[in-house]
Amino acid sequence: xxxxxxxxxxxxxxxxxxxxxxxxxxxxxxxxxxxxxxxxxxxxxxxxxxxxxxxxxxxxxxxxxxxxxxxxxxxxxxxxxxxxxxxxxxxxxxxxxxxxxxxxxxxxxxxxxxxxxxxxxxxxxxxxxxxxxxxxxxxxxxxxxxxxxxxxxxxxxxxxxxxxxxxxxxxxxxxxxxxx
Numbered sequence: 001x002x003x004x005x006x007x008x009x010x011x012x013x014x015x016x017x018x019x020x021x022x023x024x025x026x027x028x029x030x031x032x033x034x035x036x037x038x039x040x041x042x043x044x045x046x047x048x049x050x051x052x053x054x055x056x057x058x059x060x061x062x063x064x065x066x067x068x069x070x071x072x073x074x075x076x077x078x079x080x081x082x083x084x085x086x087x088x089x090x091x092x093x094x095x096x097x098x099x100x101x102x103x104x105x106x107x108x109x110x111x112x113x114x115x116x117x118x119x120x121x122x123x124x125x126x127x128x129x130x131x132x133x134x135x136x137x138x139x140x141x142x143x144x145x146x147x148x149x150x151x152x153x154x155x156x157x158x159x160x161x162x163x164x165x166x167x168x169x170x171x172x173x174x175x176x177x178x179x180x
Contacts (some may be wrong), residue, residue: 034161042153049146060139067132074128080121084114 037044049057066072 030161034157037157038154042150045153045156046146046149053142057139057142060135064132064135064139067128067135070125070128074125074132076121076125076128080118084117086117 063072067074070076
């Protein structure tokens with residue numbers, strides 16, 4: 001009869017001797033950095049907004065609010081008044097030239113021209129308001145994204161710290177023995 005052979009597998013845990021010194025240093029450095037960053041707060045992990053970004057957000061907010069309110073460069077009051085005056089003047093001039101000044105037909109034409117001008121200005125104002133709302137939404141999203149990054153800073157630090165530990169301390173040894 002012949003002898004049997006077998007294979008045994010032994011799994012041990014622990015840091016391999018060759019890596020022990022290096023890993024202790026890496027873990028000590030990572031632990032020190034982790035606790036320093038946690039204590040310092042999210043600004044130690046997440047880059048702050050630059051002055052340019054802060055200014056752009058403030059400017060976009062102000063511009064968007066002006067567009068929504070129809071103020072500043074988005075104030076169309078004077079343009080509307082001038083447009084109505086022009087429409088009235090043109091209509092009256094055409095009616096006078098045609099000898100129909102004061103007629104129902106010329107009055108209807110003048111009313112139509114004024115209504116068209118008001119409608120055009122109303123559409124421009126609405127487009128400005130929509131642009132303003134979109135601008136505020138973008139600024140709000142940027143601010144929210146940055147705030148979320150700050151909230152996630154602790155998790156980022158933990159992930160970096162424990163990333164070093166992943167897979168360390170495990171060894172696998174396979175022993176083969178056998179016979180005939």
